[in-house]
Amino acid sequence: MQVIKIHHPYDPELIPEGPVVLAMGFFDGIHRGHQAVIKTARKIADEKGVPLAVLTYDHRPEIVYQQYPAGGVHYLTPLPRKLDLLEQLGVDRVYLVNLTSALSALDPQKFVDQYLVGFHTKVAVAGYDHTYGADASLANMAHLKDFAKGRFEVVTVDKMTLQDNHKVGSTRIRQLLDLGDVQSANVLLGYFYQTSGVIVHGFARGRTLGFPTANVAWPEAEWIPAIGVYVVQLKIGDCWYDGMASVGRNVTFGEHNEKTLEINLFNFNQMIYGENVQVRWIKRLRGEVKFASVDDLIAQMRLDQHHSKLTLQNLKALPGQILQ
Template sequence: MQLIHLNYPVKQSTLPSKVVLALGFFDGVHRGHQHLISIAKDVANEKHLPLMVLTFDRHPSEVYAGNKNFVYIDDLEEKAYKMEKAGVDYLAVLKFTEAFSRISGQEFVDNVIVELNADTVVAGFDYTYGPKEIANMAHLPEFAKNRFEIINVPKQTFEGEKIGSTEIRRAIAAGDMELVYDLLGHHYVMNGIVGHGKRNGHKLGYPTANLIWNSKKAIPKIGVYATKTKIAGKWYDSMTSVGYNVTIGDSKQIYIESNIFDFDEDIYGQPIAIKWYKYTRGEEKFAGLDELKEQLHKDKEVVEEYFASNLEK
């Protein structure tokens, strides 16, 4: 897959052929996105054309709504990895600027879609490309002027509720990692490197890898989780805490710390990934380190029992 960075106005595509163009922000590349991309891929195969996905370098609400605290399910590297696995040939990332946020729907069609040499456009029912009252899927045929075909993909649902990135972020914030799995079609993953912590877990016999993560990633609810942690390409069962270390008096900074089962190596500075499975309890303040150590022993038993009875995932 080729990653292409674009600025507006888009210069005429240098691709050797027309493309099937899938539109969306695709945060998380969840089950709804996967369905849309599979439809686009089928069309591309039928027409013997490459599949291009067009996304933006940041969520539009960061610009038009000034939402500087927006959090993401995936960073660009994670999104690109999922797109490649889905069979996308080109991932085009358009820089979303304040000036770009003010263009009309017709300008988007003329100066982006047409310039990308789209033969067919595939987008979700709620996709917008300008003022939502006008620049929506219902009006796209008017702007297209028969220059490309349009496939409008209907809403995808799970147990009667829309599958959407907003719903997934809400579930992550609530610690409902099992719902996150159902909506994403895979477990939520946070990537980062191992940083230096305070080594309190090591003193208690439960050494932890302190995750240094992308600050724009969605963070699960404060508490303890059944997780798997990847080191050097191998996944290990683990239990991970998200919290403030209240027992040792640190109530200002959030830490994400993974105790990796059957693993005892120095991995400071190395890349790791944490895959989130189930919330097991909230953060508690204990009377002392002995009480905390006893709870950590119980936590490990709970997590081991969870993985023993959920081998299929």
Template structure:
């Protein structure tokens, strides 16, 4: 189990002296996993806890609040993924303008030394910290020598086309509905987590009852119909088809909503916090001329989603834990 801890106070004694991977890690994608894997390996070698130091909210939200940011992995989902990778704890440092104004020396002395008591830091080769980004790789290595902790810098991770894997690339792919290529960069199927809430119950009257989930307003996933897998709070997994959008046939002014129809399932899901993993984009939203053609299309969507999901295989151990 990966515990979530605040970054403004000392760690419990049993977690001090650990190896700490440092970064924002939005998406926990394959590039991040290269850094995280080195931290896990170093912790195993030293026989100490493996931890992650991350920052919330995302720095861009602080410095450019006027620009909506599609966060791939909000804190709860990020912690869940890090737990599945094998980390003991994720330390969530509140990122504010006041925190960003601290010097690089303050970051090392107050966060890494006093609060975390690290034995080793692992981060990307371009990690910078402190006011005006004054702390960089060379500074961190010198600080480690001075303070008695090791430092490992990890080069940029490139995909099979020799392109650097980044959160921005993944956001762009998801905004285009390309769940398959996004999964290739993530190393697992893109997954969201939310509470199941009440809806209009129209799907139930049409024979397609849905589990409705409101996602953050900044979620820039392309609107449309997807083949998905739905994991309940108890861990049970269901193949499903989901609609993300504004339901143009029945509600022209509706807020974006994720509506998931679980195959071969009946029951009450209200109030459960569940996960939905996206496997493939089936089609865009269409405004139908009445409910009959809508139901006919929904039946075709179900058949296509069943066929797609019947042939999928895990991309990695993490994907197996998330979506299989």
């Protein structure tokens, strides 16, 4: 998959010749709704015998349009993960556009002329709620045919909802992760949620308790599920290992501790400090508890391990899952 970085105003020489089908969106999470947009575009591209290109952005629009949030900007799929998922979906080319104030100041007609026409778009595909400028009342899919002026076709993909009538969307997925409901988030994503990190030294308490842990320092911009105990898998190198994770502040051992991510891997005995890893979030078992004694904590961890192993033994792919 070819990735072309675009900064406004861009050099037309960067754009390969020949028509494309262009899917548009920020695509944070590459959830089932996003997948529907890209699969629709892929089908059209195959029918027309042209490449499938994606126009997406390097950071969330809030950075340009709103005050920077006090807690920082977080992502369901940081850029490397997003590009990996786009490649899994069969995208041929990604136009990775640097979203800046100068770009956002373009009126919708100029944006369409310079970007969609400039990228040699034959068919533009996006979700029903996609916008492409600061004025969402104009820069939306309802007006895109007018701005296209017959130079390319426009295909709008409808809203996707599940049985509970909730829209499949990035906002809903973030809310579910904040509640610790990774199972429901995974259903909306269409794959098991993943985060990244590096293995670092911790306090080695787990080893003294009989449950040695891999301590994962995660990138600040990644969306970590709520405090609690989870069934997880950890990817080290090319291999996935079963385990259970604690996101918490180790309240049994004192107050005001920093939040940590500690993973106990089953049947594992390797030195892995400094390894870059991926965490696959399967299921939340419980919230964090302050135990009256270390023995009570150990007893609960044994139960957590038992339930985690049962969950992983019965683990199946999500219905319709196509992404890893």
